[in-house]
Amino acid sequence: MASPPLALAQSPPHCWSELxxxxxxxxxxxxxxxxxxxxxxxCSSWLSGSRRSKPNNKIPWMILFPEEKNYCLLFNPEDKKEKLYKTQHLGDDLADSFCLATCRSWLLMYTxxxxxxxxxxxxxxxRINLPISYVSDSPIxxxxxxxxxYLVISDDLVYFKKGDNSWKKISEELSDFHEGMVFKDHKLYCLTDDVLGVFDFSGEFPVKVYRVNVGGCVKPETRGQINMHDPWEFHHLRRRNNVVVTLGGDVLIVRSKSPAMSYSWNFRIFKLDSSNGKxxxxxxxxxxxxxxxxxxGITVLAKDQEGLTSNSIYFTGDELNFYRxxxxxxxxxxxxxxQLPPLVSSSVSFSRARWFLPSFRND
Structure with a gap:
């Protein structure tokens, strides 16, 4: 008997689940x-297929923390409808908690x-409870x-758990690095008014890699003239110095300035050049x-990414100490x-907004 035509023997699937x-x-x-x-x-077929794949996870999201609520609202810049997503119940103590730092979808919380x-x-x-009694205002x-x-890095202390559930508390010379810190690819970048320090955390203990003088890149904070009738935030930090690590591993210092009694900003960016041995x-x-x-403290690819503008700096008012x-x-x-379009009704009060890079599970 003749074999059936090839088109009949290998007919294409008629269902998306059979891809x-x-x-x-x-x-x-x-x-x-x-x-x-x-x-x-x-369907189960697509769930199985997802376990061998990773999403195009390059777009950061924004977390909004409603006051006195046990959930958060998430904003995806890719969503042209400016839709907010409500999380599940995140614990009875979330309403009394403050987010101090993020790492992908993980939050460091204080209550x-x-x-x-x-x-x-x-x-x-x-959830992981931490045996910590104190961290600085801007931990890692x-x-x-x-x-x-995990690692929790504060101004002058490093706490970490590795493998066997043991805790180690390391006193380091990090107390001098008060301007800002960034942790990327197992390296900690710390900034002061005078130097940039880099520590390698890939081993059992952090090792200092190098210190670089920041020269005229960093300017000390200044304060505006005080008027008792104005909100106190007008007299707070008028300059800020941030360390940023790019996708390619370059180290940047971002210097921001806001004139006293003003909500306008100006930014200057300096890049560390180590070519020619200097x-x-x-x-x-x-x-x-x-x-x-x-x-x-990072850069993301913005070209051809919906919702992001290349050659730009994204920040919240709270980052520059205006508590907005x-x-x-x-x-x-x-x-x-x-200012990006308002995301929620003005009747809703929020304690803070933060960027994060969503992580996912292959399950």
């Missing part, structure tokens, strides 16, 4: 974080309860998604295709600051 695995993987890797999570729930510090996963609801959080090893700081006029997320939750972007081309 070949390699084709399904190509689709998943083109999806944003939101669409990736939605696609996983289509006034018996266990004051804990780490919370915004999406999976995993890092956590390994699989092992749950170290020097050169002022940058363009970030190219990247954008800075000031509170995370509005989201701003400073365009380095136009030298102007723009």
């Amino acid at each position: 070949p695995l390699d084709l399904m993987q190509l689709i998943f890797e083109r999806l944003s974080f939101t669409d990736f999570e939605r696609a996983k729930s289509v 006034f309860r018996e266990v004051p510090f804990y780490i919370l996963n915004l999406l999976t609801l995993e 959080l890092w956590i390994d998604e699989r092992s749950k090893d 170290t020097k700081w050169e002022e940058m006029v363009s970030l190219g295709d990247e954008a800075i997320l000031l509170d995370l 939750t509005e989201i701003f972007v400073f365009n380095l081309d136009t030298k102007k600051v723009e």
Whole structure:
């Protein structure tokens, strides 16, 4: 008997759930974080296919913390409808907690309860209570998604758990680095008025890599003339120096300035150049295709990314000590600051807004 025609023997699938695995993987890797999570729930076949894929997870999200609530609101810049997503119940003590730092979908939280510090996963609801009694106003959080090893770095102390559930508390010379810290690729970048210090945390103990003089890149804080009839925040920090690490590993110092009695900002960026065996700081006029997320101390690819503008600096009013939750972007081309569209009704009160890079689970 003759064999059936090839077209009949290998008829194409008539159902989306029957897509070949390699084709399904190509689709998943083109999806944003939101669409990736939605696609996983289509059917068991798609859930299985998602376990071999990663989403196009390059777009940062914004977390908004409603006052006296046990949930958060999430804003995805890719969403043209400016839609807010409400998280699950994040614990009875969330209303009394403050977010001090983020690491992907993990939050370092402080509460006034018996266990004051804990780490919370915004999406999976995993929680780790910390045996810490104090951290500075701007600590660093890092956590390994699989092992749950983590680092909490404060002004003058480093706490970490590694593998065997043991705690180590390390006193370092970090107390001098009060301007800002960034942790990326197991390296800690610390800034003072005079020097930039870099520490390597890839081993059992942190090792100092180098110290570089920051020269005229960093300016000390100044305060405006005090008028008792004005809100106190007008007299607070008028200058700020942030250390930023780019996608390519370059180290930047971002210097911000706001004139007294004003909500306008100006930014200057300096890049560390170590070519030809010498170290020097050169002022940058363009970030190219990247954008800075000031509170995370990193750059992200903004070219062809919906919702992000390249050659820009994203920050919140709170980052510059104005205690406001509005989201701003400073365009380095136009030298102007723009406020992003309001995300919620003015009747809703928020304690803080933060950027984070959503992480996902292959399950």
